[in-house]
Amino acid sequence: MAVAAREKITLECTECKRRNYMTEKNKKKNTERLEIVKYCKYCKKRTTHKETK
Numbered sequence: 663m664a665v666a667a668r669e670k671i672t673l674e675c676t677e678c679k680r681r682n683y684m685t686e687k688n689k690k691k692n693t694e695r696l697e698i699v700k701y702c703k704y705c706k707k708r709t710t711h712k713e714t715k
């Protein structure tokens with residue numbers, strides 16, 4: 663079996679636009695853009711982080 667179609671992505675805070683997190687996703691299983699609520703140390707609160715491109 664071939665290597666899984668993993669893609670490195672960056673998660674950006676939607677409020678301050680800083681790139682806070684790096685992660686990976688499986689391109690085939692996860693085609694929609696990620697949106698994850700995570701703590702942003704710049705906003706000092708939990709905010710929505712979106713995949714950048």
Ligand SMILES: [Zn+2]
Nearest residue numbers: 675678702705
């Ligand atoms: Zn932020």
